[in-house]
Amino acid sequence: DARVTQTPRHKVTEMGQEVTMRCQPILGHNTVFWYRQTMMQGLELLAYFRNRAPLDDSGMPKDRFSAEMPDATLATLKIQPSEPRDSAVYFCASGLVLGGGSRDIQYFGAGTRLSVL
Amino acid sequence: GQNIDQPTEMTATEGAIVQINCTYQTSGFNGLFWYQQHAGEAPTFLSYNVLDGLEEKGRFSSFLSRSKGYSYLLLKELQMKDSASYLCAVRVDNYGQNFVFGPGTRLSVLP
Numbered sequence: 742d743a744r745v746t747q748t749p750r751h752k753v754t755e756m757g758q759e760v761t762m763r764c765q766p767i768l769g770h771n772t773v774f775w776y777r778q779t780m781m782q783g784l785e786l787l788a789y790f791r792n793r794a795p796l797d798d799s800g801m802p803k804d805r806f807s808a809e810m811p812d813a814t815l816a817t818l819k820i821q822p823s824e825p826r827d828s829a830v831y832f833c834a835s836g837l838v839l840g841g842g843s844r845d846i847q848y849f850g851a852g853t854r855l856s857v858l
Numbered sequence: 859g860q861n862i863d864q865p866t867e868m869t870a871t872e873g874a875i876v877q878i879n880c881t882y883q884t885s886g887f888n889g890l891f892w893y894q895q896h897a898g899e900a901p902t903f904l905s906y907n908v909l910d911g912l913e914e915k916g917r918f919s920s921f922l923s924r925s926k927g928y929s930y931l932l933l934k935e936l937q938m939k940d941s942a943s944y945l946c947a948v949r950v951d952n953y954g955q956n957f958v959f960g961p962g963t964r965l966s967v968l969p
Contacts, residue, residue, distance in 0.1 A: 772955055774955065774957075776959075783945075783959055783960070783961045783962060784901070784945060784947075784959040784962075785959070786956065786957050786958070786959075789955055789956075791955075796955070797956055832900060832901075836955070838955055844889070844906045844908075845949075845955065846891075846903045846906075847891075847901075847903065847957075848903075849900035849901050849902070850900060851899070851900050852900055
């Protein structure tokens with residue numbers, strides 16, 4: 742049963758510390774997404790990659806957030822330094838994107854629940 | 859800007875039918891998706907519309923009117939397990955995968 746795997750599931754850290762979240766997309770998927778979900782803002786797209794290349798990271802605060810995909814089996818989202826307002830659930834999703842108006846389903850991981858104190 | 863509206867909460871009875879509406883005003887449109895999210899879990903795909911009309915899939919149907927910027931998700935024969943949040947999402951560009959999600963509608967199904 743193929744699934745998107747995210748680690749860690751929970752992270753509690755102190756303000757100013759570096760946080761790294763990892764995602765293993767479903768094998769064969771060519772697009773990886775990072776989302777952040779809060780009660781106030783809902784689900785927000787932070788960044789996404791196609792064939793490991795970053796396509797859009799306009800939703801991401803550039804000064805402290807960075808997203809990379811060092812290989813096809815690993816995507817990372819890093820926050821340095823972390824702040825209390827970064828507390829949220831961070832979801833990774835992957836999909837096989839065919840382009841155009843195709844029915845490209847995203848498969849979400851279980852998320853990383855981050856609390857910055 | 860991008861704007862997607864959904865009712866915040868809805869309540870319905872087991873066995874009934876419920877319609878969850880979604881209106882959108884976005885810079886582009888290349889498909890509308892509905893996702894279900896149970897509390898504390900990840901969103902899962904329910905349905906997709908890119909052309910006007912109704913798409914039916916078992917107990918779930920989704921409708922789209924592009925000229926009105928409007929969609930709805932129809933859930934029939936409600937079950938307790940349908941209690942969840944329902945997220946409407948618009949893909950706003952033609953090549954990439956830039957998605958904008960609505961705030962979600964929390965549905966409670968009562969016995």
